Amino acid sequence: MKKIFIGILLLGSLVAKAQNFGTLNEILNRLEEKKGINQNLENVDVNNKKFILIKDFDDHTERNFIIIKGKDVTYVEIFDDKQTNESTSNVFTGDIIRKKNIISLRADMLENKKVPLPVTKTLLLTKQKDILYLIDVNTKERWIDEESFNKK
Incomplete structure (x- = not known):
């Protein structure tokens, strides 16, 4: 009888945890949708787009373009x-792979010379208030679409 009672308690706790997980999962999905992470932007064309990132430091300014x-x-x-x-510049060339909202960038040529360690970036395509962004998934840096940048 004890085994049946303990079994019912364990089963009940597992069901409760599954319901809590479902609720937490729904809350996280809603938060991601509000932040623009869970968007379906497969139909957004990024061909012929230029994205800009500007970083300002005490001694220098960095302007980066994709x-x-x-x-x-x-x-x-x-x-x-x-x-x-x-001003000094580095111009890398390479290729991208896009799967849904994720863009993987690999630039392995520096001014037409192969580099031993290519520049790689994994970027998440997002859109908020008609502004197209790329968010670097590792550094959380935001690259803004040049067309959106010039509008403001």
């Missing part, structure tokens, strides 16, 4: 020194 043309990508880094007003 230019997508079909399955090819150009990744540009521009460093502006604030003291000398000189």
Whole structure:
């Protein structure tokens, strides 16, 4: 009799935990939808798009560009020194793979020379208030679409 009673208690606790998980899962899905993470942007065309990321530091400014043309990508880094007003740049080329809202970037050529360690980025395509973003899933940096950037 004890075994049956304990079995019923364990079964009841598992059902309660499954219901809690379902509720928590629904809450997380709603939060992700509000933040723009769970969007269906498969039909959004990123061909011929340019995305921009600007980082400002005390001694320099970094301007980064991702230019997508079909399955090819150009990744540009521009460093502006604030003291000398000189700019230096690196131009990488490579390819992308897109699966739903995820874009994987691999740039393995630096100014037409193969580099031993390519620049790789995994980006999440999101859209909020008609502004298209790429969010780097590792660093959480936001790359804004140039067309959206120029509107404001």
